[in-house]
Amino acid sequence: MTSLNLRNVGVVAHTPLFQNLNLAIGEGDRLGLVAGNGAGKSTLLKCLAGVIEPTHGDIVRSRGLSVALVEQDVPAPLLDLSFHDVLHRALPADEREGQEWRVDMVLDEFETPEDLRNRPMRALSGGWQRLALIARAWITQPDMLLLDEPTNHLDLEKLFKLESWINTADYTAPIVVASHDRDFLDACTTRTLFLRPEESIAFAHPYRRARDLLEAHDASAQAQREKTLREVKRLRQSAQELRNVGINSGSDAAQIKSAQIKRRADALEQTARVLHRERPGEIRLGNRGTHARLLVALENVTVEAPDGRRLFMIPKLEVAQGDRIVVLGRNGAGKSQLVQLLHRAMLAPDGLPGIRVSPSLALGYVDQDMRQLPDKATAHDFILSRFRLGDQRSRAVLTEAGFSIERQALCIARLSPGQKARLGLLALRLSEPNFYLMDEPTNHVDIPGREQLEAEILEAEATCIVVSHDRSFVTAIGTRFLLIDKGRLREIDGPEAFYESILG
Known part of the structure; x- marks a missing residue:
C-alpha cells in the first residue's frame, strides 16, 4: 500500500x-x-x-x-x-x-x-x-x-x-x-x-549494492554521451563540407541540406546530458614530515574524568611515525578524555608527567564538535586571518573545499554542521601537521568527504590517533587498535571482537 x-x-x-x-x-x-x-x-x-x-x-x-x-x-x-x-x-x-x-x-x-x-x-x-x-x-x-x-x-x-x-x-x-x-x-x-x-536515481537495494549499480548507470550514461558527441561532431563536419560545396558551386540545395544537418546536430547535442559530478570539496591533508621515528611516548599515565575519577591506566604506549591508531571503548570509557589529555601534552612546552612528545611534532587537532572554529567570524575571515594566504588564495581554497562565495561570507555559527566539519578539516590541512589527533573527525561529513579524508590519510602516510564510530572509516585507515576496557588500555588485533562484544 x-x-x-x-x-x-x-x-x-x-x-x-x-x-x-x-x-x-x-x-x-x-x-x-x-x-x-x-x-x-x-x-x-x-x-x-x-x-x-x-x-x-x-x-x-x-x-x-x-x-x-x-x-x-x-x-x-x-x-x-x-x-x-x-x-x-x-x-x-x-x-x-x-x-x-x-x-x-x-x-x-x-x-x-x-x-x-x-x-x-x-x-x-x-x-x-x-x-x-x-x-x-x-x-x-x-x-x-x-x-x-x-x-x-x-x-x-x-x-x-x-x-x-x-x-x-x-x-x-x-x-x-x-x-x-x-x-x-x-x-x-x-x-x-x-x-x-x-x-535523482533510486534502486531497490541497500547503499553499497545500490552504489555499485549507480556507478554502472553513470558509466553507461558517460559512454552514451561520448557516442552522441562523436555523432554530433561527424554531422557538423558533414554540414560544413556541404556548406563549402554550396558556396563554391552556388548550389542552394547543398546549402539547404547543410542547414538541415546542422539542425540535427544541434538537436542531438541537446540530448547529450551533462553528467552528475560529486563535488566533495578538496579535503587534502598535508604532511610536513619529520625525521623522528618516535613521536609520542606514554608510561604509567592515568587518564581521569573531569571530576577527577580514575578512568583507566596506560602502562606503556609508543606512537611511531606512520602509525594510524584507532582508540576503541564503550561510552564513558574515556576515549575523548585520552584525546584531550594528549592535546594538552602536545601543547605544553615540556609535555606532561609520563608523556614525552617529540620536539619535531607538528599537531593537527580536530574536536568532534569543531569548537576550535570561531563562531562570529566568517569562513573567509577565519582562513584569511589564520593562515595569511591573501584574499584571493583564501577564496580559492574555500571554493575548492566546497564553499560558494555566498557561504564564505556567512558567520561560521550560521553554517550547517556538515559545512563546519568541512571547514575544520580544511583548516587541518592548511596547518600542515605531521601528527593528527582526531576525535570523531567524520561527524557531519558526507560520504564523498569521508572517502576523501580516508584517501588523504592513506596518501599522506599520516601518523594519527583517532576516535571514531564510523566502522568503514576505522577499517579503511587503522593499522593499530587500542581498547579501553576494565580500567586499562591494551592493544588488540582489530575492531571486530569489540563490535561483537557490544552486540552481545
Missing part, C-alpha cells in the same frame, strides 16, 4: 537542489537518502513531512497520513524538559492523562537508564538527545518516520541499539533515513535514493 507519492517534485534554492523527482513510498519501505552536504536531503525530508512546500510538483499523501520528522537538533523549547516529559508531551493533549505507561514502555524499549529519565534534555549527551528525539517521534505511532542524520553523536553502543530497534520494530510503517554512515545504511535500509540536482 502506497503512503506517499512524489510527482515531478523539485526544490530550487538559488540553483536546483533536485527536480523532476518521482517516487512512491509505501508499507514496509526502508529508504536510505544519500547526497552530499547541502544537496537537499533535509529539505526533501521537510517536504515529505509537510513542513515546507516544494518549488515544483506535487506530494500526494494517503488520507489521514501522520508523519513524524526527527531533525538533527533539539528544538529550543524541549531543552529544559526531562527525557520523560519530552515523550509525555509528544502525546496528543487529550490522551496524556493516564498514559504514563506508554512513556515508560517506550523508555524501556530504548533501554533508557533510570537516572536519565528525569534528567533535562540539555544535560543529556548528544547521543541520548538523538535517541530521545527518535523516541519522541516513535511514541506518537506515526504512519511514516523520517530520520535526519540519526547516527550523529551516537556512540557504537547506541548506534547498534538504533540499528537493532529499526530492524526489529514491530510495525510496517515506512522509514526514510538520511545518513552518511555507510554501514548503518546497509544494515537498516532496503532501498536507496541518490538525490541529485539533475536526475
Whole structure:
C-alpha cells in the first residue's frame, strides 16, 4: 500500500537542489537518502513531512497520513524538559492523562537508564538527545518516520541499539533515513535514493549494492554521451563540407541540406546530458614530515574524568611515525578524555608527567564538535586571518573545499554542521601537521568527504590517533587498535571482537 507519492517534485534554492523527482513510498519501505552536504536531503525530508512546500510538483499523501520528522537538533523549547516529559508531551493533549505507561514502555524499549529519565534534555549527551528525539517521534505511532542524520553523536553502543530497534520494530510503517554512515545504511535500509540536482536515481537495494549499480548507470550514461558527441561532431563536419560545396558551386540545395544537418546536430547535442559530478570539496591533508621515528611516548599515565575519577591506566604506549591508531571503548570509557589529555601534552612546552612528545611534532587537532572554529567570524575571515594566504588564495581554497562565495561570507555559527566539519578539516590541512589527533573527525561529513579524508590519510602516510564510530572509516585507515576496557588500555588485533562484544 502506497503512503506517499512524489510527482515531478523539485526544490530550487538559488540553483536546483533536485527536480523532476518521482517516487512512491509505501508499507514496509526502508529508504536510505544519500547526497552530499547541502544537496537537499533535509529539505526533501521537510517536504515529505509537510513542513515546507516544494518549488515544483506535487506530494500526494494517503488520507489521514501522520508523519513524524526527527531533525538533527533539539528544538529550543524541549531543552529544559526531562527525557520523560519530552515523550509525555509528544502525546496528543487529550490522551496524556493516564498514559504514563506508554512513556515508560517506550523508555524501556530504548533501554533508557533510570537516572536519565528525569534528567533535562540539555544535560543529556548528544547521543541520548538523538535517541530521545527518535523516541519522541516513535511514541506518537506515526504512519511514516523520517530520520535526519540519526547516527550523529551516537556512540557504537547506541548506534547498534538504533540499528537493532529499526530492524526489529514491530510495525510496517515506512522509514526514510538520511545518513552518511555507510554501514548503518546497509544494515537498516532496503532501498536507496541518490538525490541529485539533475536526475535523482533510486534502486531497490541497500547503499553499497545500490552504489555499485549507480556507478554502472553513470558509466553507461558517460559512454552514451561520448557516442552522441562523436555523432554530433561527424554531422557538423558533414554540414560544413556541404556548406563549402554550396558556396563554391552556388548550389542552394547543398546549402539547404547543410542547414538541415546542422539542425540535427544541434538537436542531438541537446540530448547529450551533462553528467552528475560529486563535488566533495578538496579535503587534502598535508604532511610536513619529520625525521623522528618516535613521536609520542606514554608510561604509567592515568587518564581521569573531569571530576577527577580514575578512568583507566596506560602502562606503556609508543606512537611511531606512520602509525594510524584507532582508540576503541564503550561510552564513558574515556576515549575523548585520552584525546584531550594528549592535546594538552602536545601543547605544553615540556609535555606532561609520563608523556614525552617529540620536539619535531607538528599537531593537527580536530574536536568532534569543531569548537576550535570561531563562531562570529566568517569562513573567509577565519582562513584569511589564520593562515595569511591573501584574499584571493583564501577564496580559492574555500571554493575548492566546497564553499560558494555566498557561504564564505556567512558567520561560521550560521553554517550547517556538515559545512563546519568541512571547514575544520580544511583548516587541518592548511596547518600542515605531521601528527593528527582526531576525535570523531567524520561527524557531519558526507560520504564523498569521508572517502576523501580516508584517501588523504592513506596518501599522506599520516601518523594519527583517532576516535571514531564510523566502522568503514576505522577499517579503511587503522593499522593499530587500542581498547579501553576494565580500567586499562591494551592493544588488540582489530575492531571486530569489540563490535561483537557490544552486540552481545
